[in-house]
Amino acid sequence: MIRPLLFALAALLPLFGSDYLLEIGSFVAIQSISVIGLGILTGFAGRISLAQGGLYGIGAYTTALLVTGTHIPPLLALPAAILAAMLVGTVLGSPAIRLSGLYFVMSTIGLQQIIWIVLIHWSALTNGPMGVRGIPALSVAGFAFASPARFYLVAVVFAAASFFLARRVVASRFGLFLRAVSDDELSSATSGVRVVRTKVLALALASGWAGAAGFLHAFFLRFVHPDMFTLDLSVVELTMAMFGGYRSLDGMMIATVILGSASEYLRPFGQFRLVVYGAILLLTMMLAPRGILAAFTRRR
């Protein structure tokens, strides 16, 4: 019960928050979707990916290009963004998913770079380094979510949907197989688990979640540029997925809120705020290597 309540509380922010605060809130909500998706792959399947930012970009670009280039209803860009990210993530990622440990991480860096290079160089499709401008406000059946407060509510609803859907995924037998595969691939196979299929599915889900976040991102900034979706973003999202507790969706949400809004509450530190941010990360990893949530809740 506490989780729906927290989302409901978050939805009350427009009552007292400034527009600026609502924009930070929207950004955190959007990013949480991508982080939760990455958490399915990284936390539960044990496959560390540094391509999530790029796949998020695929979702954002698919949305931006569809709504500026065609006259489809904006909401239809959502399934398109999800499918495009899943397609790219699965087709380019699944040959690598068989690789173990660091080799898979390195291949995802490659995937991330490929996506960025295509976005910036395939000008005929993506408008290259000019980015895509003129994205309209998100509207459903003529009702526009143009104001920061309205858009914020949409972002919170999406974040809640992403969170509760992911909870169902990890609680299902598929979630069980993911953790089993992450623990021991060989004995998973000899216990009857389709190891490769399970890992590819985790990759597809992570990509789909990134695509959904990208959809919102395009309508949030109403401008997309390749440099928004670089390795930096992937590193930030991976940090968020690990910081809160690698097998805890709650932890991932908390981490996204804490780290995503850091630029705001670290403001008193002025020019030193990045140093403080780094110190927070470093201390957390030293004191709670399994995530902040794991440090506070004792295992059974």
Added chain:
Amino acid sequence: MLTVSDIRLSFRGVKALDGVSLTIEPGEALGIIGPNGSGKSTLFNVVSGIYKPDAGSVVFQGRTITGVDPRAIVAAGLARTYQNKRLFGSLTVLENLLVPAMRTQRGSWLSDMFGLDAGRNAGEAKAREALAFVGLEDLADVEARSLAYGQQNRLELARALACDPVLLMLDEPAAGLSPSERSDMRGLIERIRGRGIAIALVEHDMRVVMQLCSRLVVLDHGTVIAAGTPEEVTDNAAVVEAYFGTPIDD
């Protein structure tokens, strides 16, 4: 039910298996013994599909399973345990058994996700049954990695059992156990046999092997050097030599 014919497998020129053949009849308990490094575990890995042999064939219930995906081999009814315990360490004891138990349930994970699937209950019932069989009910919610060694052995056994095998391959199930745990383990294996499940047992403790198995196969340097009843095998000169070396003549 299992026919292994002339299996050969080398690792970088080292012959791990050099023409191994054996058969297991339905409901039989076959002991596979031999000195360390004689190829027993390698043979298990070939039969369970982890290694693809260079030559030879494995036929299980009339179907050739040589080099087939391990998952398909379990699905056909051939389960195994590992000598160096390979449990799902971060999963609870019950979850370790749910993995094979859910795998065989009908219904997809998508329906499972939205709570539409009756297979969940059947899977859990099966997992709990395997748990009760090995007597670990009280530890159902404990992380597998925190189990004591003897409990891990029993969980390995339960996990293989939850795969619904007709042939169970046990790789040193009694290794490292105390005498009382050892006799418990022997009792469990006897009860599994009582259910009509055939057993291939690799074990160093000769007493356990002798009590459980009606027939033995002895491996040395990747070949079968003797086969027969426990009495025939222990009287065999080649076996004595493999274990103790050549007697010095006066």
